[in-house]
Amino acid sequence: MYSHLRRDSISDVIVAESLEKRFDDVVAVDRIDFAVREGEIFGFLGPNGAGKTTTMKMIQCVSPKTAGTLRVFGMDVSTRPRQIKQHLGVVPQENNLDPDFTAYQNLTIYARYFGIPRKTAEERAEELLDFMQLREKSDVLIDKLSGGMKRRLIIARALVNDPELLILDEPTIGLDPQARHLIWEKLKEIQAQGNTQVMTTHYLDEAARLCDRLVIMDHGKILVEGSPGSLISEYAGTDIVEADSTPQVMACLDAIGASYDAVGDVVQVFTGRPHDVVRALMESCSHEKVLARPATLEDVFLKLTGRTLRE
Amino acid sequence: MVDLGLSRITGSALYVWRRNWDAFIKTYRVNFIPPFVEPLLYLLALGYGLGAFVEAIDGIPYPQYIAPALVSISVMYSAFFECTYSSFVRMYYQKTFDAIIAAPLSIEDVIAGEILWGATRGTIYATLMLPVLIAFGVVDLPTSFLLIPFALPAGLLFACIGMCFTAITPGIDALNYPSFLFITPMFLFSGTFFPLDILPEQVQYFAIAFLPLTHVVNVNRAITLTAFSPFVLFSLVWIGVVTVIFFVIALRLMRRRLIV
Structure with missing residues (x-):
C-alpha cells in the first residue's frame, strides 16, 4: 500500500x-x-x-x-x-x-x-x-x-x-x-x-x-x-478458582498443596486443573461461594502491575 | 545558526488561516456589527459631541483628527483580542491546536496561521469602517484607501504581541492584565484623541519607543490627512522590526508551551 x-x-x-x-x-x-x-x-x-x-x-x-x-x-x-x-x-x-x-x-x-x-x-x-x-x-x-x-x-x-x-x-x-x-x-x-x-x-x-x-x-x-x-497462559494459567478468604478455605488449599493469593476477602487459585480444586473445596470445606472461571488478561495485568492505586 | 523556528513554517499555515476564516464567515452577522457601529458612536460622541468644545488641532477639525485613530484602535483591538482570548480558547479549551498538529502541520504553521488570521481580522474591520468614515467626509480620498493595505502589517504587529501573551498566560483570566495595563492605556495615550506633544517630554519618548499604537496612528493619520513626513517612515520601520521580533518570540514561546 x-x-x-x-x-x-x-x-x-x-x-x-x-x-x-x-x-x-x-x-x-x-x-x-x-x-x-x-x-x-x-x-x-x-x-x-x-x-x-x-x-x-x-x-x-x-x-x-x-x-x-x-x-x-x-x-x-x-x-x-x-x-x-x-x-x-x-x-x-x-x-x-x-x-x-x-x-x-x-x-x-x-x-x-x-x-x-x-x-x-x-x-x-x-x-x-x-x-x-x-x-x-x-x-x-x-x-x-x-x-x-x-x-x-x-x-x-x-x-x-x-x-x-x-x-x-x-x-x-x-x-x-x-x-x-x-x-x-x-x-x-x-x-x-x-x-x-x-x-x-x-x-x-x-x-x-x-x-x-x-x-x-x-x-x-x-x-x-x-x-x-x-x-x-504464561502468567495466569488457564483457570482461576475463587473462594471466600476464610481460615478453613486456606487450610483446605494447603492440604491439597494448591498455591493461592489472598486478594481482599477473596482467595484466588491460579490453576490448570480447576475441577480438582473446586471438588476439594466443596468436599472438605463444603463451601458455598466457590467460583471457577477462565483466566483473563485482567488477572495477568493485576498480577504484573499490582493492586496499588495509581494517580 | 540559531533555530528561530521559521524553517518550520510552510504554506500549510494557510489551512489554519482558512479554518478561522470559515468560522468567522459562519457568524458573519455578529462579526460585522462592531466595525460599523464603533466608528459611528465614536465619531458622534467624541468627534461631534466633545469635538464641539475642542478647537481644531494643528488646524485639523476634531472629527478629522480622531478618524485615523478610530481605524488604528479597531485594528489593534481586533488583532490583539483575536490572538489572545480567541486563540487561547482554541488552544486551551477546544484543543484545536492539538488536533491540527496531529495532521502534517508544525506548531509554527499553526501559530503563523493564527497570527495571519488575527491581522486579517484587523484588515477586515478597517475595510468595513472606511465607508462610514468616507460617508462622514472625515478622511481624504483617494489616499485613505491605503488604510486597508496598511491594516495588515498593523494587525500583524498586534497579533504577534498578543500571541506572546497567550503563550505565557496561565489561564484566560490572566489575559486581562495585558488588556487593561497595556492595551487600554495605549488606546488613550498614543496620540489617538489628543496630540502627544502636550504630554511631558519623557512620556512622549516613552510612547514613541514602546507604544506600538503610536506608530500605527502616526501612519494612519498621515494617510487620512495626506500629510507624509519622515516620521512616517520611521514608524513603518519601527512596526516592521518590532513585528518580526515578536513573531519569532511568539513561535518560540508557543513551541515551549505546547511541545513537551
Whole structure:
C-alpha cells in the first residue's frame, strides 16, 4: 500500500529501540524496545502514568523523544514528522473535535490540513459518515452529539487521509456497551482492509478482543509482550478458582498443596486443573461461594502491575 | 545558526488561516456589527459631541483628527483580542491546536496561521469602517484607501504581541492584565484623541519607543490627512522590526508551551 515509503523491513511499521522520554527529572518512558508489524493491532496496556500516552505522542511525532531511536514507516520521527503524519490517523484520548463546525465540516476541514482537494474531501467525508453510522448527524454541531457519536466522529476524522497506521488512545473511553461494540466492529473492519493499529486502553476485555499482540507497561518500562492468549497462559494459567478468604478455605488449599493469593476477602487459585480444586473445596470445606472461571488478561495485568492505586 | 523556528513554517499555515476564516464567515452577522457601529458612536460622541468644545488641532477639525485613530484602535483591538482570548480558547479549551498538529502541520504553521488570521481580522474591520468614515467626509480620498493595505502589517504587529501573551498566560483570566495595563492605556495615550506633544517630554519618548499604537496612528493619520513626513517612515520601520521580533518570540514561546 505504501511502497513509495522507504522501509526498514517490510513487516515492521514502527520500530523503537531504547526509546526514552524524560520530563525534567521524571522518566516517563524508560528505554523501551518494541516493533509493530504491518496489519496487526498492537496494544499498550498499563496503569495510569505507565508511559502509554507519552509513547503514543512520540509515535505521532508531536512529542520529541529524549533518546533512543523511533522509526515509523522506516522514517525517523525527529527528522521527517510531516511525511510520517501524512500517513497517520490519530484518535486522541481527549475529544478535540472542532466545536465551531458541524460533523461534516469537521471532516472536510480536517482533510484540508492534509492537503486533500476539496472534492475528494467531500466524497471522503460522506463515505466516512456512512461508515461510522453518523449520516443523519452530518449537519449537527459537535456540542449536540452524544459521547458515543463524538468518539465515532473522531475515528472518522482519523480516517480522512486514508492512513496506513491508526493510533488510538483509549478509543472507547466512557462509552456505553452498544457504542463500544460498534467501534470494535469498525476497528476490525479497518484492520481487515490492511490497516495497522496501535492502541492504548484500560479495558482489558477490549484489549483481549482486539489486540493481536500487546505489551503491558509500568513505570515507563515494558513488563511483558505477547498475544493476549499467550500472556494469559504464561502468567495466569488457564483457570482461576475463587473462594471466600476464610481460615478453613486456606487450610483446605494447603492440604491439597494448591498455591493461592489472598486478594481482599477473596482467595484466588491460579490453576490448570480447576475441577480438582473446586471438588476439594466443596468436599472438605463444603463451601458455598466457590467460583471457577477462565483466566483473563485482567488477572495477568493485576498480577504484573499490582493492586496499588495509581494517580 | 540559531533555530528561530521559521524553517518550520510552510504554506500549510494557510489551512489554519482558512479554518478561522470559515468560522468567522459562519457568524458573519455578529462579526460585522462592531466595525460599523464603533466608528459611528465614536465619531458622534467624541468627534461631534466633545469635538464641539475642542478647537481644531494643528488646524485639523476634531472629527478629522480622531478618524485615523478610530481605524488604528479597531485594528489593534481586533488583532490583539483575536490572538489572545480567541486563540487561547482554541488552544486551551477546544484543543484545536492539538488536533491540527496531529495532521502534517508544525506548531509554527499553526501559530503563523493564527497570527495571519488575527491581522486579517484587523484588515477586515478597517475595510468595513472606511465607508462610514468616507460617508462622514472625515478622511481624504483617494489616499485613505491605503488604510486597508496598511491594516495588515498593523494587525500583524498586534497579533504577534498578543500571541506572546497567550503563550505565557496561565489561564484566560490572566489575559486581562495585558488588556487593561497595556492595551487600554495605549488606546488613550498614543496620540489617538489628543496630540502627544502636550504630554511631558519623557512620556512622549516613552510612547514613541514602546507604544506600538503610536506608530500605527502616526501612519494612519498621515494617510487620512495626506500629510507624509519622515516620521512616517520611521514608524513603518519601527512596526516592521518590532513585528518580526515578536513573531519569532511568539513561535518560540508557543513551541515551549505546547511541545513537551
